[in-house]
Amino acid sequence: MPEAVPQNGAYMVAAYIDAAVILLVYALTLFRRSRRPS
Amino acid sequence: MRETLRHAWIIGRKDLLLEFRSRTAILSAVVFTALVLVIFEFGRDPTAVATLDLAPSILWVTFSFAAMLGLNRAFQSELENQALDGLLLSPVSRVSLYWGKLLANLAFVAVVELVGLLLFTLFFNVPVGRILAPLLGVIALATIGFIAVGTLFSAMVIRTRFAELMLPVLLLPFLIPPLVGAVQVTAKLLAGRPLSEVGGWLRLLLAYDIVFVSLASILFPSTVTE
Amino acid sequence: MTLAQRGRWITAVALLLLAGVYVRALVFTPEEAHQGLAQKIFYVHAPAAWSAMLSMGLVGLASILFLLIKDPRYDRFAAASAEVGTAFSLVMLTTGPIWGKTIWGTWWTWDARLTLTLFLFFLFLGYLLMRGAVTEPGLRARYSAVLGICGLVLLPFIHLSVYLFRTLHPAPIVLKPSAPSLPPEMLVTLLSSFAVFTLLYVGFVTMRYAIGDGGGIDA
Numbered sequence: 001m002p003e004a005v006p007q008n009g010a011y012m013v014a015a016y017i018d019a020a021v022i023l024l025v026y027a028l029t030l031f032r033r034s035r036r037p038s
Numbered sequence: 039m040r041e042t043l044r045h046a047w048i049i050g051r052k053d054l055l056l057e058f059r060s061r062t063a064i065l066s067a068v069v070f071t072a073l074v075l076v077i078f079e080f081g082r083d084p085t086a087v088a089t090l091d092l093a094p095s096i097l098w099v100t101f102s103f104a105a106m107l108g109l110n111r112a113f114q115s116e117l118e119n120q121a122l123d124g125l126l127l128s129p130v131s132r133v134s135l136y137w138g139k140l141l142a143n144l145a146f147v148a149v150v151e152l153v154g155l156l157l158f159t160l161f162f163n164v165p166v167g168r169i170l171a172p173l174l175g176v177i178a179l180a181t182i183g184f185i186a187v188g189t190l191f192s193a194m195v196i197r198t199r200f201a202e203l204m205l206p207v208l209l210l211p212f213l214i215p216p217l218v219g220a221v222q223v224t225a226k227l228l229a230g231r232p233l234s235e236v237g238g239w240l241r242l243l244l245a246y247d248i249v250f251v252s253l254a255s256i257l258f259p260s261t262v263t264e
Numbered sequence: 265m266t267l268a269q270r271g272r273w274i275t276a277v278a279l280l281l282l283a284g285v286y287v288r289a290l291v292f293t294p295e296e297a298h299q300g301l302a303q304k305i306f307y308v309h310a311p312a313a314w315s316a317m318l319s320m321g322l323v324g325l326a327s328i329l330f331l332l333i334k335d336p337r338y339d340r341f342a343a344a345s346a347e348v349g350t351a352f353s354l355v356m357l358t359t360g361p362i363w364g365k366t367i368w369g370t371w372w373t374w375d376a377r378l379t380l381t382l383f384l385f386f387l388f389l390g391y392l393l394m395r396g397a398v399t400e401p402g403l404r405a406r407y408s409a410v411l412g413i414c415g416l417v418l419l420p421f422i423h424l425s426v427y428l429f430r431t432l433h434p435a436p437i438v439l440k441p442s443a444p445s446l447p448p449e450m451l452v453t454l455l456s457s458f459a460v461f462t463l464l465y466v467g468f469v470t471m472r473y474a475i476g477d478g479g480g481i482d483a
Contacts, residue, residue, distance in 0.1 A: 005295075008302035008366045015305040015362040016286065019312065019355045023282070023464065026351040027275055030471040034268040187414065194407045198397035208390045208411065211383040215421040218429055238428055246421055253417055257410045260331055 042134045049130065049138025054145055056115065063111040064149060067104060071154040074100050079161050089162050094224040096162070098180075098217060100154045105181060108147035109188040109205065112139065116196055132259035136189065140251075143185045151177060169227045176223045179243040183216030183250060184209075190254040193261045212250075219243045268474035275467030281460045285453070293453045302366040305359055307453050311461035312355040313377075316384060318465055319349025323391070324416030327409035339405035342412055343395060344472035348465060350388040356381045376426040383422050387415040401477075 057063060078096045082089075126135075155177070159166050166173055188209055195204045219239040226236045233240075265273075289307040296303040322345045330338035360378050361371045372378065391411050398404040446454065 005298065006300040006302070006366065008300045011362050011366050012290075012301040012304050015302075015359040016290065016308060018358045018362065019308045020282075020286070022351060022355050022358070024279070026468070027279060030275070030468060030475070031272060033475045034272060034471045190410070190414075194394075194410060197403060198394060198407075199399075200397055204394060204397055207393060211386045211390070211422070212414070212418055214383060215418075215425040218425045222429065242421070242424055242428065249417060249421075250414075253414065257331075257413065260406050260410055263406070 042131055042137065045130045045134035046137030046141060049135060050141035050145070053112070053115075053139065053142035057111070057142070057146060063107075063115075064146065067107040067111070067146075067150045068153050070107065071100055071104055071150055072157055074103055075154065075157050075161050089164065090228055093158075093162060093164050093228055094221045097155070097158055097224060098221050100158065101151050101177065101181065101220075102184070102213065102217065104150040104154060105147050105184040105188065106206065108143050108150065108185065109192055109209075110202070111146065112143050112189070113192040113196055113201070113205070116192070126262060132262055133255050135262070136193075136255055136258035139193075140185060140189045140254075143189050144182065147181055147185060148178075151181065164228065166228075172233055173224065173227055176220055176227070176240070176243065179240070179247055180216040180220035182247045183243065184213055186247065186251045186254050187212040190258055190261065193258065215246050216243060219246075266474070267470060271467055271470030271472075271474055273467075274463065274470060278460060278464040278467045281456075282464065285457045285460050288456065289453050293449055294447070296450075300366065302363060305363040307457045309356065309359040309363055310454065311457040312352050312359065313381070314458055315461045315465045316349050316352040316356050316381075318462070319345045319352060319469075320384060320387070320416060320419065323349065323412045327412030327416075330405060330409045331413075336401070336405060339408060340476055341469070341473055342408060344469050344475075346388055346391045346395075346408075346412070347472055348468040350385070350392060351468070352461075352465070353381060353385040353388055357385050374426065374429065376423060376430050379426045380419070380423050384419065387418070391415065 075096070078092075078099075082092060155166070155173075158164065188205070191205060191208050191212075195201045195208065198204050219242050223236045223239045223243075285307070289304055293304065293307070295301055323342045326338045326342035326345065329335075330342065360381055364373065364375070364378060365371050368375075391408065394411060395404055395408055398407055
């Protein structure tokens with residue numbers, strides 16, 4: 001009996017966006033802080 | 039080694055004598071413990087949940103508070119008396135200093151926990167007679183775990199801003215393994231399960247104690263060296 | 265090239281490669297037969313976990329080296345690695361429950377891995393908070409080193425306690441989590457993601473190290 005594959009694409013999208021946002025925002029803060037004149 | 043232990047004993051004794059001379063800290067700790075137990079007693083609905091199900095958690099919430107109170111007291115008296123600076127000038131090794139504080143803290147918390155256990159058995163009618171020895175054993179193991187790391191962190195936290203807030207924040211992750219183990223073992227003991235079922239947890243608690251007491255002994259000097 | 269510039273370049277490249285991994289994972293990697301699309305979260309979650317663990321491990325190592333050798337650069341590196349580790353463990357801590365919801369039907373469960381993630385995050389946070397609360401650099405370095413080493417030693421104990429706990433109280437499973445045997449396309453995606461996340465770690469840590477205390481010296 002074939003099981004239905006769960007329709008959880010939304011979760012995948014949420015997780016991928018979440019990870020990207022965290023990493024990009026962090027990268028941005030690092031870029032800005034590293035450009036501050038010493 | 040004998041020197042270290044002897045010095046540790048002297049330092050510990052000094053701390054405890056100071057403590058019991060004033061008696062305020064120990065009394066407020068005992069009162070607070072009793073209060074926690076009373077709140078649990080009046081907060082629960084005996085028809086809804088069996089005491090035995092709640093008992094381990096109640097006991098360990100109480101003991102965690104006792105441990106935190108003990109650590110706080112130690113470091114309050116440190117802050118007020120700046121005894122640490124004086125001790126550092128004396129020819130006592132840093133490691134004995136740690137052990138002395140460890141012993142003093144343990145003694146303090148042990149008294150509070152014993153009173154707490156007594157009140158617990160009275161309030162909640164939980165029979166601990168048969169399991170007293172293993173129960174005391176697991177209480178000792180878990181408490182050593184809390185206090186070993188707590189004593190080390192107290193020494194560090196004294197010189198930080200927001201010191202009183204820092205100690206519980208830093209300590210929290212370190213309380214988890216001994217706490218989880220202690221609650222599990224206590225639950226099994228109260229349910230009358232044989233000791234063999236909790237062997238894994240007891241080994242974990244023992245390993246935790248050995249590892250962290252040793253680690254703290256090694257690291258403590260770095261927290262007080264100039 | 266200054267250290268900061270190098271860091272920026274590495275990070276920029278890593279981010280571009282990350283975009284590539286995203287495309288590969290989302291578009292070109294086959295969907296898993298039984299778990300649905302959410303299984304693909306694995307390609308982001310697992311490498312983030314790796315980077316977080318790597319960060320913690322290196323904080324611990326740098327801490328030990330600092331206490332032994334007393335070179336302040338080790339402390340500076342440890343601080344950098346801790347901040348970077350916080351970011352990666354935040355990724356772990358957010359993607360984990362999202363994925364968990366599809367496997368266990370609930371956002372949170374005291375599963376060994378999720379719990380470890382949570383406490384790893386607390387450890388990093390505590391480390392950074394403590395650094396913020398100590399003003400004198402020498403003291404701060406020593407305290408951080410002590411905390412770093414303790415934190416590293418703690419991790420296996422947390423894992424063990426939760427593992428022991430979980431074998432007695434297994435979490436409800438709606439779907440079985442991804443099987444260990446991955447077909448080649450999935451394996452390539454996973455490995456590329458690991459590589460990119462590692463590169464991202466290197467880029468982040470380089471920039472953060474160059475920033476230092478904010479005075480931003482260039483090495």
